[in-house]
Amino acid sequence: MGLTYQRPFSVPFYESDRFKNMKISNILAFALQVSGEQSVELNRSDVWLNDHYKLFWAVTEYELEINRLPRFMEDITIETEATSYNKFFCYRDFRFIAENGELLLTIHASWVLMGLESRKVERVHDDIVAPYAADKSSKIQRSHKFKKELLNPEVTSYPVRFSDLDMNGHVNNAKYYDWAADMIDYDFRASHQPKKVYIKYNHEVRYGETVEALFEMDMDGLTSHHKLNGNATEIEIEWTKNNDE
Amino acid sequence: MGLTYQRPFSVPFYESDRFKNMKISNILAFALQVSGEQSVELNRSDVWLNDHYKLFWAVTEYELEINRLPRFMEDITIETEATSYNKFFCYRDFRFIAENGELLLTIHASWVLMGLESRKVERVHDDIVAPYAADKSSKIQRSHKFKKELLNPEVTSYPVRFSDLDMNGHVNNAKYYDWAADMIDYDFRASHQPKKVYIKYNHEVRYGETVEALFEMDMDGLTSHHKLNGNATEIEIEWTKNNDE
Numbered sequence: 001m002g003l004t005y006q007r008p009f010s011v012p013f014y015e016s017d018r019f020k021n022m023k024i025s026n027i028l029a030f031a032l033q034v035s036g037e038q039s040v041e042l043n044r045s046d047v048w049l050n051d052h053y054k055l056f057w058a059v060t061e062y063e064l065e066i067n068r069l070p071r072f073m074e075d076i077t078i079e080t081e082a083t084s085y086n087k088f089f090c091y092r093d094f095r096f097i098a099e100n101g102e103l104l105l106t107i108h109a110s111w112v113l114m115g116l117e118s119r120k121v122e123r124v125h126d127d128i129v130a131p132y133a134a135d136k137s138s139k140i141q142r143s144h145k146f147k148k149e150l151l152n153p154e155v156t157s158y159p160v161r162f163s164d165l166d167m168n169g170h171v172n173n174a175k176y177y178d179w180a181a182d183m184i185d186y187d188f189r190a191s192h193q194p195k196k197v198y199i200k201y202n203h204e205v206r207y208g209e210t211v212e213a214l215f216e217m218d219m220d221g222l223t224s225h226h227k228l229n230g231n232a233t234e235i236e237i238e239w240t241k242n243n244d245e
Numbered sequence: 246m247g248l249t250y251q252r253p254f255s256v257p258f259y260e261s262d263r264f265k266n267m268k269i270s271n272i273l274a275f276a277l278q279v280s281g282e283q284s285v286e287l288n289r290s291d292v293w294l295n296d297h298y299k300l301f302w303a304v305t306e307y308e309l310e311i312n313r314l315p316r317f318m319e320d321i322t323i324e325t326e327a328t329s330y331n332k333f334f335c336y337r338d339f340r341f342i343a344e345n346g347e348l349l350l351t352i353h354a355s356w357v358l359m360g361l362e363s364r365k366v367e368r369v370h371d372d373i374v375a376p377y378a379a380d381k382s383s384k385i386q387r388s389h390k391f392k393k394e395l396l397n398p399e400v401t402s403y404p405v406r407f408s409d410l411d412m413n414g415h416v417n418n419a420k421y422y423d424w425a426a427d428m429i430d431y432d433f434r435a436s437h438q439p440k441k442v443y444i445k446y447n448h449e450v451r452y453g454e455t456v457e458a459l460f461e462m463d464m465d466g467l468t469s470h471h472k473l474n475g476n477a478t479e480i481e482i483e484w485t486k487n488n489d490e
Contacts, residue, residue, distance in 0.1 A: 002380065010273075012278045013278055013411065013412070014275070014419060016411070017411075017413050018410045018412060018414060019412070020412050023408065026259075028256075029259035030259070032258060033257070033259065064450075116487055162262070162434055163268065163423040163426070166259065166261065166262075166263070167263060167264070167265050167317060172259065178406070181407065181408070182406040182408050184407075186407060186452060186453075188333070207263075207431060237284075
């Protein structure tokens with residue numbers, strides 16, 4: 001296993017949702033921030049990666065296991081660790097931990113290195129990842145199997161707005177969860193929590209596009225399937241009723 | 246003048262816009278966070294205010310004077326100070342300061358105390374505000390005069406989404422700036438910075454509503470006028486060309 005990096009965090013008002021839970025989109029955004037901090041500490045910052053290899057990191061997949069969402073004003077610790085890597089993928093975990101040591105949630109993230117000019121996935125060089133002390137492995141982890149086709153989905157359009165963009169010039173990764181979950185009925189959101197979240201990014205979306213979002217709830221009434229712009233981003237959320245362990 | 250409260254901050258990736266500037270909506274959200282921290286420190290937290298008076302704070306107006314926006318990863322200090330108050334209004338300033346002491350921007354904010362049950366503006370009790378050591382004054386500061394009517398505005402609709410809400414159950418204050426500025430042409434955003442921003446909140450907006458947003462650029466081509474849901478929120482932005490002091 002790799003080196004761990006930790007930092008404390010207190011959930012602010014503006015990252016809390018209607019029901020005082022930390023927003024999933026902010027959980028993802030902050031996790032990215034924390035891994036960036038570890039990279040700076042290990043002298044492998046985005047600037048370094050750009051200057052030395054003309055590469056940048058991109059997340060291809062997230063898997064969240066949520067025991068309980070962090071609450072407004074709760075003091076938590078976020079821990080991250082690059083767990084392993086192979087020719088093309090690097091795997092990193094994030095753990096959100098309560099003050100009493102309780103594990104609130106885990107994020108498993110898969111990353112690739114993209115060429116700044118080629119805009120294609122490039123090979124992982126040992127020199128880039130060595131400082132994280134992750135295990136080298138020939139094993140490529142299997143992706144989550146998303147539902148191939150939604151049979152009778154609800155459809156919404158989201159025009160991409162300036163405020164949706166990050167400095168890479170495309171829609172910020174964290175935005176897609178909001179677009180997906182915003183299609184779900186308010187009363188359902190009030191009475192349910194996400195327990196597992198799978199997100200797969202296949203293509204970026206840029207300013208000027210309008211995202212067509214499809215959503216369908218499973219027959220079980222507890223699994224929502226989402227497709228944004230065809231298969232550009234696929235999301236699956238397993239929900240659990242509040243106070244129903 | 247009142248007691249000041251300071252805290253350091255580093256601008257994260259996900260609060261930076263397409264052009265690596267800290268997003269105005271995040272500037273406003275974070276300022277609110279910092280004043281909340283001061284209130285906790287002075288034993289006048291939102292919880293205290295609720296328990297003792299069944300009141301809560303609401304911002305009615307912002308005025309931003311921007312010399313330069315904080316940049317991605319920039320280390321800054323945010324300072325806040327309750328400057329004065331009268332029968333109904335409390336005034337508070339925020340200063341965003343660069344590492345070299347340069348004043349990046351100032352926010353002047355007007356606040357009222359609202360009754361949790363009455364949903365009306367209530368009188369300011371000395372007991373609530375005394376710890377901040379702001380000046381008591383009979384003078385009610387004049388509001389900015391917004392353009393009364395937009396003659397030939399562009400119109401857009403924003404359905405209120407779950408992710409737009411905060412834990413008060415209405416659209417988060419910071420959201421309106423994004424809705425307003427998102428109507429402005431991308432190339433204009435790329436070549437201009439906001440220099441002054443005036444925001445006035447007259448009515449809250451709730452889930453299920455669709456916000457009708459009006460926008461018109463002044464004849465000078467450098468002042469944008471925005472009205473959201475009639476006069477629910479009024480915004481005026483003075484822009485300046487990049488590298489054009």
